[in-house]
Amino acid sequence: MAAEPKVWDVAIVGSGFAGALIANELGKSRKNVIILEAGAGVAPNIDAYMRRFYSASAKVPESPYTPEIFDPIDGGLSDPNKVNAGRPTVLSLNPKGRFGDWTDPKQAYLIQKGPRPFASTFDRIAGGTSHWLGTCLRFVPNDFKMKSRYGQFVDWPIEYKDLISSYADAEAELGVSANVDEQKYCGIDFPPGYTYPMPKIPNSTTDQHVDASLNRDPLKNEETAFLGMGDPVTKIPVRGVPAARNSEPYRNRRACAGNTNCIPICPIQAKYDPTITLNDAMNTPGIVKLRERTVACDIVVGENGLISEIKYIRYKTETGQRTEAGSVKARAYVIAASDRDPATAADVDKQRPHRAGRGQHKRHGRAKPDGSSLLCRLGHVSGADLSLSRPVDHIGHRRSVRWAVSSRARRVPCRHRQRRLEFRGRRRPQCDDARLRQWSQ
Ligand SMILES: Cc1cc2nc3c(=O)[nH]c(=O)nc-3n(C[C@H](O)[C@H](O)[C@H](O)COP(=O)(O)OP(=O)(O)OC[C@H]3O[C@@H](n4cnc5c(N)ncnc54)[C@H](O)[C@@H]3O)c2cc1C
Numbered sequence: 001m002a003a004e005p006k007v008w009d010v011a012i013v014g015s016g017f018a019g020a021l022i023a024n025e026l027g028k029s030r031k032n033v034i035i036l037e038a039g040a041g042v043a044p045n046i047d048a049y050m051r052r053f054y055s056a057s058a059k060v061p062e063s064p065y066t067p068e069i070f071d072p073i074d075g076g077l078s079d080p081n082k083v084n085a086g087r088p089t090v091l092s093l094n095p096k097g098r099f100g101d102w103t104d105p106k107q108a109y110l111i112q113k114g115p116r117p118f119a120s121t122f123d124r125i126a127g128g129t130s131h132w133l134g135t136c137l138r139f140v141p142n143d144f145k146m147k148s149r150y151g152q153f154v155d156w157p158i159e160y161k162d163l164i165s166s167y168a169d170a171e172a173e174l175g176v177s178a179n180v181d182e183q184k185y186c187g188i189d190f191p192p193g194y195t196y197p198m199p200k201i202p203n204s205t206t207d208q209h210v211d212a213s214l215n216r217d218p219l220k221n222e223e224t225a226f227l228g229m230g231d232p233v234t235k236i237p238v239r240g241v242p243a244a245r246n247s248e249p250y251r252n253r254r255a256c257a258g259n260t261n262c263i264p265i266c267p268i269q270a271k272y273d274p275t276i277t278l279n280d281a282m283n284t285p286g287i288v289k290l291r292e293r294t295v296a297c298d299i300v301v302g303e304n305g306l307i308s309e310i311k312y313i314r315y316k317t318e319t320g321q322r323t324e325a326g327s328v329k330a331r332a333y334v335i336a337a338s339d340r341d342p343a344t345a346a347d348v349d350k351q352r353p354h355r356a357g358r359g360q361h362k363r364h365g366r367a368k369p370d371g372s373s374l375l376c377r378l379g380h381v382s383g384a385d386l387s388l389s390r391p392v393d394h395i396g397h398r399r400s401v402r403w404a405v406s407s408r409a410r411r412v413p414c415r416h417r418q419r420r421l422e423f424r425g426r427r428r429p430q431c432d433d434a435r436l437r438q439w440s441q
Pocket residue numbers: 013014015016017018019036037038039061120121122123124125126127128129130131132133134135136137263294295296297336337338339341344345348371374415416
């Protein structure tokens with residue numbers, strides 16, 4: 001085995017989607033990379049996850065993964081103060097008064113200022129949020145111009161066209177199943193001849209039923225007038241979303257068997273998760289080293305204003321004491337500790353010495369913002385924001401299909417939606433909404 005360098009080319013915090021993909025690419029370019037991962041490492045297979053999931057008394061997104069959701073002694077939710085590098089469970093995200101009060105620090109890991117709009121969580125194992133669904137939507141061009149187009153959030157310094165080749169690389173790595181023609185909407189375009197790595201996953205029976213029910217006859221004005229689209233909406237086709245699930249065997253993994261267990265775990269690994277890329281990264285020409293159960297706790301900034309090292313603390317068991325402290329130096333640093341854990345390193349450092357010094361709990365990795373950034377933008381193709389979720393302002397019925405429209409949806413970003421419904425009018429819709437104008441051009 002090659003000796004570890006004293007100064008790595010790149011140090012990465014977090015081995016989720018971002019960390020794994022970056023490490024793999026760097027490894028292919030013969031760089032020496034160290035990844036610090038707060039959770040357990042890459043399991044040799046998924047047997048232990050499956051066993052934990054099958055025997056779990058509560059089948060929630062975190063059930064297969066460590067740390068344990070329930071305390072083995074009293075059977076209640078694990079006290080986050082007693083767990084190294086814990087993470088919330090959806091069971092702990094209930095409102096006060098029900099099982100798992102998210103405001104009680106003995107039950108819930110979450111510290112959230114303001115409302116808690118999305119009650120799901122992330123994993124803390126090599127591979128990050130392995131219990132994801134696998135939906136792989138591209139951003140539409142206007143997502144990069146939210147401020148200038150809609151007066152919301154900020155504009156990105158890059159545009160959709162800057163990412164086209166990166167999207168293709170990521171889709172190849174994840175193994176995305178989709179149909180290019182179906183995914184051309186709102187300005188999303190593809191290089192000539194581009195195809196997704198696999199054909200789309202066939203529409204489900206529900207999709208087919210919704211499509212058939214909605215579109216057997218042209219929709220009538222009185223059925224869709226409440227949408228306020230200007231011109232009558234006559235058709236609402238149902239389209240699939242790109243999925244990181246194999247529609248056919250891909251890179252040594254099997255095709256999806258369609259049993260819809262994707263969250264929390266695919267029993268046959270037809271759904272992608274980042275451990276697949278991490279395993280590849282370990283076999284690249286560079287040295288890619290995953291240091292698991294290692295919590296980055298301090299980003300040290302030198303006098304030149306650049307990061308000079310990242311300090312970490314390590315543990316061996318979920319509830320044991322720290323076993324090691326150290327630091328890594330690198331020429332470049334990547335913080336890939338989740339879109340929901342941005343304060344991780346800084347927080348840990350601020351809290352640990354202080355708490356440990358007072359004889360309080362000496363566990364690490366607590367006190368993070370949570371998955372509240374996972375919000376849903378509903379129906380950004382249509383501009384009419386059609387959703388099957390609440391809260392709703394309008395409800396429409398057609399045969400056995402019921403749909404709902406949320407006025408809030410226009411303001412809320414989303415990458416997390418199973419099915420997209422598109423409006424097609426007899427004529428181009430006339431509307432002041434910039435997004436609709438863009439769509440109708
Ligand atoms: C239930 C659910 C379903 C989802 N479904 C989809 C979907 O279908 N499509 C989609 O696009 N997105 C989906 N998402 C969102 C998606 O999973 C996340 O956006 C994605 O995981 C973010 O990747 P990441 O690499 O930034 O972070 P993560 O995958 O969360 O990885 C971060 C890693 O950093 C580690 N870490 C954190 N702090 C430290 C520290 N201090 N030291 C060391 N390591 C640290 C964590 O342990 C973790 O392994 C879903 C999320 C959830 C919760």
